[in-house]
Amino acid sequence: xxxxxxxxxxxxxxxxxxxxxxxxxxxxxxxxxxxxxxxxxxxxxxxxxxxxxxxxxxxxxxxxxxxxxxxxxxxxxxxxxxxxxxxxxxxxxxxxxxxxxxxxxxxxxxxxxxxxxxxxxxxxxxxxxxxxxxxxxxxxxxxxxxxxxxxxxxxxxxxxxxxxxxxxxxxxxxxxxxxxxxxxxxxxxxxxxxxxxxxxxxxxxxxxxxxxxxxxxxxxxxxxxxxxxxxxx
Numbered sequence: 001x002x003x004x005x006x007x008x009x010x011x012x013x014x015x016x017x018x019x020x021x022x023x024x025x026x027x028x029x030x031x032x033x034x035x036x037x038x039x040x041x042x043x044x045x046x047x048x049x050x051x052x053x054x055x056x057x058x059x060x061x062x063x064x065x066x067x068x069x070x071x072x073x074x075x076x077x078x079x080x081x082x083x084x085x086x087x088x089x090x091x092x093x094x095x096x097x098x099x100x101x102x103x104x105x106x107x108x109x110x111x112x113x114x115x116x117x118x119x120x121x122x123x124x125x126x127x128x129x130x131x132x133x134x135x136x137x138x139x140x141x142x143x144x145x146x147x148x149x150x151x152x153x154x155x156x157x158x159x160x161x162x163x164x165x166x167x168x169x170x171x172x173x174x175x176x177x178x179x180x181x182x183x184x185x186x187x188x189x190x191x192x193x194x195x196x197x198x199x200x201x202x203x204x205x206x207x208x209x210x211x212x213x214x215x216x217x218x219x220x221x222x223x224x225x226x227x228x229x230x231x232x233x
Contacts, residue, residue, distance in 0.1 A: 012181030012205030030207035057131030089121030096130035132191030
């Protein structure tokens with residue numbers, strides 16, 4: 001079980017806040033607490049790869065005030081959690097169109113990644129300013145430029161070479177994808193890597209997600225039969 005790659009679409013902060021009679025900002029802050037709990041639970045359960053969908057390419061369409069609050073939360077999380085994550089064996093990486101992030105956020109994330117880069121107990125990938133279609137287009141552009149300027153033979157482009165051109169190119173395929181808040185869709189998340197992922201949709205909003213939910217999802221995953229297109233003999 002420890003070698004699987006778990007990815008989570010962390011959904012429902014705003015709806016959780018509304019039900020609680022709180023502001024959307026408080027919902028996002030509660031979501032950060034859930035991130036902290038989930039990383040701790042993943043370590044305790046022996047998971048080695050965890051990818052969290054933190055901010056989508058489409059989230060830039062939200063109000064300026066909400067975006068500023070979310071960016072501030074990301075930067076604050078990166079600064080506050082750096083030492084704790086570094087000391088607990090967690091390696092943090094970030095994928096997405098990172099040039100769109102404010103400079104202060106990029107600096108805080110770079111510092112976090114550098115502080116944790118030598119760790120190997122749990123690899124946590126934060127998807128920020130990320131979209132699956134945008135990632136595929138960026139990879140196609142990168143390979144096209146290589147074909148024009150670096151004499152890359154288009155006939156050499158196979159699945160391995162294409163994956164390496166992705167923002168998330170070095171990540172292994174997602175084995176288990178969890179989405180909270182009751183929605184049952186991928187929302188443009190890691191379209192390449194979830195090709196054969198097992199999907200679990202939970203009615204719980206992300207701020208309520210805890211270690212028990214993660215363990216329960218792993219137990220359901222363990223009972224699934226993964227055939228990858230092959231009919232068992």
